[in-house]
Amino acid sequence: MHLVPEHEDTPVMTAAPHASARRRRGRRVAGLATVSALALAGCQGQVSNGFMPQAISDSGERVTDLWVGSWIAVLAVGVITWGLMLYAAVRFRRRKGDDTLPVQLRYNVPVELLYTIIPVFMVAVFFYYTARDEAALTDNSKTPDVTISVVGKQWSWDFNYVDSDVYETGVHTQLTGEEGTREQMPVLYLPVNQRVQFVLNSRDVIHSFWVPAFMTKLDMLPGKTNRLQIVPTQTGEFQGKCAELCGAYHAEMLFMVKVVTQEEYDQEMKRLAELGQTGQLPVDASREELVEGDAELIPEPARTGSN
Known part of the structure; x- marks a missing residue:
């Protein structure tokens, strides 16, 4: 039997774990550096x-x-x-030999x-x-190139193109998860690089007109008209939505915005006219006045506002 002296095996037993730990730390640091570099590259x-x-x-x-x-x-x-x-x-850290506290002010x-x-x-x-x-x-003093009356309603939107005297009306967008949902949303057309004035009204409860890509939104209050001017600077399709909790299907009160060239905008106005959607939809009407039979279900004091 060959016995290894005690002093000979001690370095072998202690050096290997430390080297392995250093390698593991090195791999972790390299991995974190790689992930950070990729994240920064994605944010460029x-x-x-x-x-x-x-x-x-x-x-x-x-x-x-x-x-x-x-x-x-x-x-x-x-x-x-x-x-x-x-x-x-660092400057006022405790040093060796400091047995007393520094001056307290x-x-x-x-x-x-x-x-x-x-x-x-x-x-x-x-x-x-x-x-x-x-x-x-919120400045509305400039003369707009286009005026659009936007009407919020539970839970959709109506768009009156005032200058062209045509309108688009929407219905509640039901998010079922199936394909084609976006095609059900009402579409708001805007000409690029033109100053658009939105005239905002609500038919029932408080809504809020919001196109996240515009980074601007404004509330729509029953009985009060708000105005907002925006100049779209880029063509494309963008999501619009209501930004004020307005009832059970608030999350499905959606619409699409298409910012197009002036020629495409004029073509859309012509298409709406050919569909017979001429004139302007009412902005101050209530649901009881628009939906047949609803008025009879609401007591007279509630309809008239009397006590």
Whole structure:
């Protein structure tokens, strides 16, 4: 029998596990670096707009600029704050031989003034730019090229093309998961690079007109008319929806937006006229007035508004 001296096998038993652990850590770090590189590569082209959706309207571009500017300011403050925290942690760390606590101060007037004035200044700047952009987004003083009356109803949309004196009416889009659902949605046509004024009304409850790609939405209130002007800057098909909880089928109150050339827009107006969809649908009518038989089911005080 051959016995290995105790002092000879000790290095062999201890070195291998440490080397294996180092290799595993190296593989994990390499894997994380690879995943991070792929994630950053996938995000290229979106950093400039703050990872927001691509804006397809003048209002969307303004909202994107406000978003990016806000993030730059917030990150700058964050970097300064983190830097000061790190400096304090390193500069005033406890060292060997320090048996007593550092001097404890109850207040520091310059520092307190600093962290009071700077936040107030930041809030004022944010308020100024937000108020400025909100005023621009809700400005309706410019003369529109196209006027479209949008009527919200549970749970669909009507579109009156005022200038062409034609309309499109929609019905509730039922999301069954089957193909062809998008074809059931009402379609709103808009000419590209033309200023469109939306005249917004509701027939029943509060709705909200929202096209996410426009990055702008506005509520539709019963008995009140709201207006919104937008210039679509890119052709294509985009999703529209209601952004205000309006009942059981709120999630299915959908429509499609097609931003097309002026020629295609004129062709669509002609097509609607040929279908006999001329004139304008009422915007102030209630459901009881539009659906036969509903009025008899509602008590007279509710219909007249009396007590």
